[in-house]
Amino acid sequence: xxxxxxxxxxxxxxxxxxxxxxxxxxxxxxxxxxxxxxxxxxxxxxxxxxxxxxxxxxxxxxxxxxxxxxxxxxxxxxxxxxxxxxxxxxxxxxxxxxxxxxxxxxxxxxxxxxxxxxxxxxxxxxxxxxxxxxxxxxxxxxxxxxxxxxxxxxxxxxxxxxxxxxxxxxxxxxxxxxxxxxxxxxxxxxxxxxxxxxxxxxxxxxxxxxxxxxxxxxxxxxxxxxxxxxxxxxxxxxxxxxxxxxxxxxxxxxxxxxxxxxxxxxxxxxxxxxxxxxxxxxxxxxxxxxxxxxxxxxxxxxxxxxxxxxxxxxxxxxxxxxxxxxxxxxxxxxxxxxxxxxxxxxxxxxxxxxxxxxxxxxxxxxxxxxxxxxxxxxxxxxxxxxxxxxxxxxxxxxxxxxxxxxxxxxxxxxxxxxxxxxxxxxxxxxxxxxxxxxxxxxxxxxxxxxxxxxxxxxxxxxxxxxxxxxxxxxxxxxxxxxxxxxxxxxxxxxxxxxxxxxxxxxxxxxxxxxxxxxxxxxxxxxxxxxxxxxxxxxxxxxxxxxxxxxxxxxxxxxxxxxxxxxxxxxxxxxxxxxxxxxxxxxxxxxxxxxxxxxxxxxxxxxxxxxxxxxxxxxxxxxxxxxxxxxxxxxxxxxxxxxxxxxxxxxxxxxxxxxxxxx
Amino acid sequence: xxxxxxxxxxxxxxxxxxxxxxxxxxxxxxxxxxxxxxxxxxxxxxxxxxxxxxxxxxxxxxxxxxxxxxxxxxxxxxxxxxxxxxxxxxxxxxxxxxxxxxxxxxxxxxxxxxxxxxxxxxxxxxxxxxxxxxxxxxxxxxxxxxxxxxxxxxxxxxxxxxxxxxxxxxxxxxxxxxxxxxxxxxxxxxxxxxxxxxxxxxxxxxxxxxxxxxxxxxxxxxxxxxxxxxxxxxxxxxxxxxx
Numbered sequence: 023x024x025x026x027x028x029x030x031x032x033x034x035x036x037x038x039x040x041x042x043x044x045x046x047x048x049x050x051x052x053x054x055x056x057x058x059x060x061x062x063x064x065x066x067x068x069x070x071x072x073x074x075x076x077x078x079x080x081x082x083x084x085x086x087x088x089x090x091x092x093x094x095x096x097x098x099x100x101x102x103x104x105x106x107x108x109x110x111x112x113x114x115x116x117x118x119x120x121x122x123x124x125x126x127x128x129x130x131x132x133x134x135x136x137x138x139x140x141x142x143x144x145x146x147x148x149x150x151x152x153x154x155x156x157x158x159x160x161x162x163x164x165x166x167x168x169x170x171x172x173x174x175x176x177x178x179x180x181x182x183x184x185x186x187x188x189x190x191x192x193x194x195x196x197x198x199x200x201x202x203x204x205x206x207x208x209x210x211x212x213x214x215x216x217x218x219x220x221x222x223x224x225x226x227x228x229x230x231x232x233x234x235x236x237x238x239x240x241x242x243x244x245x246x247x248x249x250x251x252x253x254x255x256x257x258x259x260x261x262x263x264x265x266x267x268x269x270x271x272x273x274x275x276x277x278x279x280x281x282x283x284x285x286x287x288x289x290x291x292x293x294x295x296x297x298x299x300x301x302x303x304x305x306x307x308x309x310x311x312x313x314x315x316x317x318x319x320x321x322x323x324x325x326x327x328x329x330x331x332x333x334x335x336x337x338x339x340x341x342x343x344x345x346x347x348x349x350x351x352x353x354x355x356x357x358x359x360x361x362x363x364x365x366x367x368x369x370x371x372x373x374x375x376x377x378x379x380x381x382x383x384x385x386x387x388x389x390x391x392x393x394x395x396x397x398x399x400x401x402x403x404x405x406x407x408x409x410x411x412x413x414x415x416x417x418x419x420x421x422x423x424x425x426x427x428x429x430x431x432x433x434x435x436x437x438x439x440x441x442x443x444x445x446x447x448x449x450x451x452x453x454x455x456x457x458x459x460x461x462x463x464x465x466x467x468x469x470x471x472x473x474x475x476x477x478x479x480x481x482x483x484x485x486x487x488x489x490x491x492x493x494x495x496x497x498x499x500x501x502x503x504x505x506x507x508x509x510x511x512x513x514x515x516x517x518x519x520x521x522x523x524x525x526x527x528x529x530x531x532x533x534x535x536x537x538x539x540x541x542x543x544x545x546x547x548x549x550x551x552x553x554x555x556x557x558x559x560x561x562x563x564x565x566x567x568x569x570x571x572x573x574x575x576x577x578x579x580x581x582x583x584x585x586x587x588x589x590x591x592x593x594x595x596x597x598x599x600x601x602x603x604x605x606x607x608x609x610x611x612x613x614x615x616x617x618x619x620x621x622x623x624x625x626x627x628x629x630x631x632x633x634x635x636x637x638x639x640x641x642x643x644x645x646x647x648x649x650x651x652x653x654x655x656x657x658x659x660x661x662x663x664x665x666x667x668x669x670x671x672x673x674x675x676x677x678x679x680x681x682x683x684x
Numbered sequence: 685x686x687x688x689x690x691x692x693x694x695x696x697x698x699x700x701x702x703x704x705x706x707x708x709x710x711x712x713x714x715x716x717x718x719x720x721x722x723x724x725x726x727x728x729x730x731x732x733x734x735x736x737x738x739x740x741x742x743x744x745x746x747x748x749x750x751x752x753x754x755x756x757x758x759x760x761x762x763x764x765x766x767x768x769x770x771x772x773x774x775x776x777x778x779x780x781x782x783x784x785x786x787x788x789x790x791x792x793x794x795x796x797x798x799x800x801x802x803x804x805x806x807x808x809x810x811x812x813x814x815x816x817x818x819x820x821x822x823x824x825x826x827x828x829x830x831x832x833x834x835x836x837x838x839x840x841x842x843x844x845x846x847x848x849x850x851x852x853x854x855x856x857x858x859x860x861x862x863x864x865x866x867x868x869x870x871x872x873x874x875x876x877x878x879x880x881x882x883x884x885x886x887x888x889x890x891x892x893x894x895x896x897x898x899x900x901x902x903x904x905x906x907x908x909x910x911x912x913x914x915x916x917x918x919x920x921x922x923x924x925x926x927x
Contacts, residue, residue: 053783060786061793061800064830107790114794149791183884223884311798354837 033058033065033072040077049100052081056108066116075112075119079126081105086131089138102135103146110150113157120157129154129161136177136185148184155191163196171209178214183225186218190229194236203241212237212248219259224268231263231274235281242286249282249289257282257289264302269313273306273320280324296331299324300338307347307361318344318360326367332375341368341378348387355396362391362402369409376413380421385410392430397439404434404445411452422453423460425467432469440481447476447487454495461499465506470495474510482524489519489530496537504538504545513551517559525568532560532575539582546586549579550593557583561597565609570618577613577624584631588639591632595643599650614655619664626656626670633677641681653678709911711924729754731890738880738889740767758885762788766879773872778807785875792882799878801831801838805845806871809862812848820849 031039031054039051055074059066069075082105088098109128112119123129132154135147154160164170177189193211197203206212215237218230238245249257260282263275276299283290290296303324306317321340325331344361347353353361365384369376379385388410391403411422431453434446450473454464464470473495476488492511496504508516519531535556539546549556560576567573584594598610613625629652633644647653659671733754736745742763745756765788772781782803785792793800804827811820824846832842844859851857861867877887895917902913912922 056790057783057786060782060790061797062827062830063834107786111790111794114791146790149789153791224881225884352837 033069033074037069037072037074037077040074040081045097045101048081049097049104052078052101052104052108056104056111059108060111063116066112066119070112070118070122075109075122075128076126078105078108078112079123079128079131082109082128082131086134099140099143102138102140102143106132106135106143106146106150110146110153113150113153115153115156117157117159120154120159123150123154124159124161136188141182144182145184148182148188152184152188152191155188155195160195163192165197165202165205171205175209175211175214178211178218183223186222187225187229190215190218190226190233193233194229197233197236200241200243203237203239203244206237207244207247212244216248216259219263224271227263227266228271228274231260231271231278234260235274235278238278238281238285240285242288245282245286245289261295264298269306269309272302273313273317276302276306277320277323280320284323293334296334297338300331300335300340304335304338304340304343307343315354315357315360318357318364321364322360322367325364327370329371332368332370332372335368336372336375336378341365341375341382341384344368345382345384345387348384355394355399358391358394359396359398359402362388362399362406366402366406366409369406370412373413373415376410376416379410380413380416386426389426389430392427392434397437397442400434400437401439401442401445404431404442404449407431407449408445408452411449417452417455420456420460423456423463425463428453428464428469429467432464432467432472435469435472435476440484443476443479443481444483444487447473447484447491451487451491451494454491455497461495461503464495465503470507471510474507474515477511477515477519482522482527485519485522486524486526486530489527489534493530493534493537496534498537498541501542501545508538508548513548513555517555520556520559520563525572528563529569529571529575532563532572532579535560536575536579536582539579543586546583546590549583554593557593557597561600565600567609570616570621573609573613573616573621574618574624577621577628581624581628581631584628588637591637591639591643594628595632595646599646608650608652610650610652611655614652614659619662619667622659622662622664623666623670626659626667626674629656630670630673630677633674635677635680640677644678644681648678706907707909708925709909711912711922714912714922726754730757731894733757735889735891737763738886740770740876742767758883762883766876769879770872770876773803773806773875774868776806776810776813776868778803778810781875785879788879789882792878796878797831797835798838799874801828801835801841802871802874804828804831805841806868808845809848809867812854813863817849824849 031051036051036055036058039047040055042048042051055069055078059069081101085098085101085105089102109123109132113123132147132151135143136151138144138147163174165174174189174192177192178186180186180189193206193215197206212234215230215234218226219234222230238248260275260278263271264279266272266275279290279295279299300321303317303321307314309317321335325335344365348358348361365379365388369379388403388406391399391406394400394403407422407427411417413421416422431446431450434442437443437446450469454461454469470492473488473492476484477492479485479488492507496507516531516535520528520535522528522531535549538548549560560579564573564576564580567576580594580597584591598608610625610629613621616622629647633640633647644653653674656671656674659667660675662668662671729748729752733745733748733752733756736748737756737758737760740763742760745760745763748754749756749760765784769781769784769788772778772784782793793803808820808824808828811817811823828842828846832839845862848854848857848859848862851859854860854863880887898914898917905911906913910925912925914920915923
């Protein structure tokens with residue numbers, strides 16, 4: 023088939039023309055490259071691979087030299103404009119392009135060209151730089167250097183929108199620390215941004231809103247200085263922009279206000295502004311473009327962890343609106359993810375929200391999202407499930423332990439993305455806390471075996487979350503289920519997990535043992551399997567526990583073991599008194615003296631079980647404890663500030679007096 | 685007892701009269717009131733200039749500026765650039781239009797995937813219209829397919845357009861509307877709006893909003909009064925109230 027596009031040169035041909043000696047050929051090739059890559063990500067990639075970026079950067083550099091030598095002005099400007107535009111397009115929304123432009127050394131040349139007398143050159147260069155600064159790969163701008171600050175001020179003061187826009191985007195990208203924020207404030211930058219808010223064009227207002235939000239983030243001091251009396255009432259100009267006719271401006275204004283709210287307890291706390299923000303963001307969901315995609319994320323940042331706002335949002339029918347949007351289907355993945363995360367935040371604390379969610383049948387739609395092709399959506403669906411399954415009422419009714427949810431969820435255990443795996447495990451951890459007899463469904467669909475597999479994962483977060491799910495699964499489960507888990511896990515795996523390098527994994531492993539041996543006396547035999555592997559591991563881990571939580575779970579595990587028979591209690595005693603090096607002190611005393619009240623409680627409980635009056639070996643054990651100074655330590659805790667500790671201490675002392683204390 | 689019912693009936697009649705009778709305003713009264721409202725000439729000039737500029741009537745805008753002294757709120761030079769783009773699309777020279785837009789501001793097509801896709805789609809339609817089927821196939825494969833891969837929302841539209849290639853007689857197929865001139869005008873309008881927005885100019889003129897406001901206000905007033913109405917917007921004549 024003959025090619026009909028005879029006048030279209032192949033990319034490699036174009037590239038070679040870029041190095042042509044004839045300026046006419048060169049500039050035409052340059053323009054052609056630019057026109058082919060604009061809007062076309064695929065072409066950007068293919069030209070990139072052919073080495074187009076260094077070639078174009080070279081043309082830019084050569085043209086700068088021509089400028090300084092005052093050669094043919096028009097031609098030179100044309101080269102400058104086209105090469106800058108091409109570089110800008112390579113960098114536009116395309117990280118590989120940004121990296122290539124930086125690697126080709128074009129950045130300093132672009133900066134120099136900002137001072138060029140020709141307007142079109144300056145526009146093209148400013149745009150290219152702004153594209154670079156929209157990427158995470160942009161070079162860090164050091165605001166703390168005086169001349170850098172002056173340069174930034176000159177950019178913001180420029181009458182050209184492209185240049186002042188560049189200044190704003192540098193701030194938005196590079197301003198990170200409180201120190202930098204303060205430096206920007208001290209240099210009067212905020213005043214300048216505020217004037218752009220009130221008197222600037224649409225793009226200047228938007229850019230200004232983004233920069234202000236960056237400078238305000240987590241900095242209550244700068245916020246109160248800005249909102250203070252000297253600059254009039256600048257917060258009101260931002261509030262007005264939240265009602266602007268352009269959706270993007272409304273969104274950016276809301277985001278700025280949310281940043282202010284979250285950083286500073288003094289501003290924007292009245293119910294009027296809270297309600298307004300909720301309504302505006304919910305209404306922005308109707309925007310079909312990028313604004314509507316980002317609106318749910320802004321909504322999340324507004325309500326996350328804040329019950330009062332969640333309540334207001336519930337009254338504003340937020341859940342209905344989100345439901346309505348998901349139902350429509352064929353959502354952009356970013357929007358889908360945002361809405362799911364917003365629903366997760368809504369249901370994270372309030373049962374009223376969860377009830378509303380479940381009554382609207384949103385659960386089925388979320389279950390569908392578990393199989394979406396986009397990883398972010400899948401993870402968000404799991405996070406949403408985790409929030410909703412906090413509903414104890416529905417957990418107890420066995421509402422979630424059904425195949426529509428469990429089967430796709432278990433499939434996600436094998437997801438290629440770690441974050442999806444961890445999110446799925448998080449949701450599972452809640453669902454398996456099922457007080458009905460339906461836990462077997464989870465075993466039937468292979469969930470339990472999968473969890474054990476994941477406990478061997480290379481990723482520590484996956485290991486610890488898998489153990490967490492198993493821990494919840496065996497919580498008050500029947501013996502048969504527990505035996506099933508234990509035989510799948512094996513004593514050697516469990517003991518090695520107790521001794522895992524990661525503290526979070528150790529903690530969950532010990533908690534799992536605690537739940538496994540809780541209840542029936544036969545289950546306690548688990549810790550003695552294979553020559554007491556698990557018991558030994560617990561003992562060794564308690565001696566070098568790196569944080570209180572490990573001690574707590576370990577002691578409760580021992581406490582449960584000690585609730586068995588004499589043999590069990592003697593084994594625990596032996597563990598408590600194993601010396602490590604030349605320490606005379608058992609870790610028991612250390613735990614009893616801990617600042618953590620839960621650790622003290624768990625330890626005293628264990629002593630309670632060891633000295634239970636009905637057991638024949640109790641007096642002997644009590645003597646040993648007395649000799650080790652443990653009893654006197656406990657006596658000192660009679661007035662412990664924690665009630666739980668105080669009560670258990672009294673029990674121990676009561677029990678010791680039954681054997682005749684002196 | 686019957687007196688009671690007579691009074692009730694009478695009250696109901698009075699209420700009915702009050703509900704249906706509206707205040708009547710004669711033409712004389714109305715015109716007098718209108719005369720009392722002051723409008724500044726500068727404001728009207730600005731409205732006219734805004735309309736001419738937004739719609740892209742460069743020469744008219746220039747002349748109007750000279751004759752009335754009204755300054756446009758946008759650089760007239762940029763209008764001609766914008767109009768060249770619009771005209772290129774309306775004539776079906778999409779490739780030319782794309783090059784012109786990129787010369788004006790390369791960011792527009794780089795940050796507007798939907799617009800870019802529509803322009804590419806139009807290029808395909810023009811190739812099909814001119815019977816260049818092989819070229820159209822190649823173009824669809826090389827240029828449009830990647831757009832569909834990059835963004836799933838375009839796939840449906842893409843499939844519709846590409847299926848044009850399956851018809852022998854394109855002018856009679858179910859998708860014939862794509863070949864209609866109105867499609868070009870739609871895209872031309874889309875490009876025009878994108879360019880205006882990139883120049884921080886509003887993409888719609890103010891005049892239509894004013895007229896909409898007028899119609900709405902009259903509708904509201906209709907419930908309360910009978911008055912001389914403007915029923916024909918193009919000549920704005922007052923028509924006597926119907927009583």
